[in-house]
Amino acid sequence: MLDLGIDVGGTFIKYAIVDEENNIIRRWKKETIKFDTPKEFYDYLCADVPVENIRYIGLSVPGVLAPDSTILSEAAVNVRVMYHTNVKQEIGSRLGRPAHVLNDAKSAGFCEMQLGNGKGAASSVYFVIGTGIGGCVCDDHQVIEGVNRVAGEFSNLACGFHEDGSIKHLWEIASMNALIDIYNEIVEEDRKERYGTEITKRYHAGEAAALRAMDQWCRNICLGFETIITFYNPEVICVGGGISKEDWFIEKLRDTMQQENLKRAFPELVTTRIERCLYDNDANILGALLFARQKESEA
Missing domain, CATH: 3.30.420.40 (ATPase, nucleotide binding domain)
Structure with a gap:
């Protein structure tokens, strides 16, 4: 089985498909664009994302998160439209897979704690x-x-x-x-x-x-x-x-x-x-995926 990691940053949105041994088998990114509405932003984030063989989705995002994955603090200009949105619901409804969300720094830390x-x-x-x-x-x-x-x-x-x-x-x-x-x-x-x-x-x-x-x-x-x-x-x-x-x-x-x-x-x-920290640019994505897997195992 494969999982999908997404790292939402103020400059780029990074994606990676990862196998069960935490090997990244495909990666890509797109520029983070400022949109006027959350719908436009999330439609763009999820556009053309392949989910055919995807089991879980882990997301690394900036800002403080509520327990239900609502973003409680503002971040960089290009992602500020996410403020007060429920990331888990927005991504899950569009991509049709279980999604779990963790703050970006906490994603990197979780990766290091598990693997680094x-x-x-x-x-x-x-x-x-x-x-x-x-x-x-x-x-x-x-x-x-x-x-x-x-x-x-x-x-x-x-x-x-x-x-x-x-x-x-x-x-x-x-x-x-x-x-x-x-x-x-x-x-x-x-x-x-x-x-x-x-x-x-x-x-x-x-x-x-x-x-x-x-x-x-x-x-x-x-x-x-x-x-x-x-x-x-x-x-x-x-x-x-x-x-x-x-x-x-x-x-x-x-x-x-x-x-x-x-x-x-x-x-x-x-x-x-x-x-x-042992991991660098991949830490956010891997940490978010490891977190998603943990949450699914606890469900």
Whole structure:
């Protein structure tokens, strides 16, 4: 039997047909287009999707999901029309197959928990660095979503206050955009950067401003790790996002955590490992499918 995975993103909608051994046997994608109505959007999403030999459908989508798969928060402009729609019903009615839906970061985490560097851990956390901080918290067999389904929304971890008294959140200091902001606060106007990859190049070239910015950014990320360790104390934190592919970055986070460990109240007790996420672009699709299979087995 074959299953269908769909990863709905703000730029592309990705599709994959997957066999029972989790091998992707066909993949394709289409551009995500902004539509005025949910009907137009879902008709486009489901157009020309082959379902003849498909058993289940797993969907990875942005936003907070209600238990019935209604999207409760707005996301990128091109997918904002999904807000307050029931994804499970919309897809199931069009494609005629059992469909199950999971948040995109939680899909990636579920994939890693089942197949990747979190496999076999009694507790694991997935920390995905991008324009925000995606996250997922797992025990030994499932995603922990919380009473309002916002567990793992690490972007919103509180980490202090702004001068006006508003709460400062982790995305402001630990996302890829935060690295750019940190760097641009250090350098002169004519040296400001728009892309984290350029700052990384300057870091490897030994530029003083880039070294300083990277050090501060990694300390900010590790502040998030410290908070997670305190409230959940997982066996492993797996780091995702484009920069997580770099060995030097994972080692720098480990070194930074070791330095911070000396300041911890009980340094000898904390054994949480820092690893990279094993799966990359396929994690959302595979995680959503694994989730769909689990839900069907529980039915």
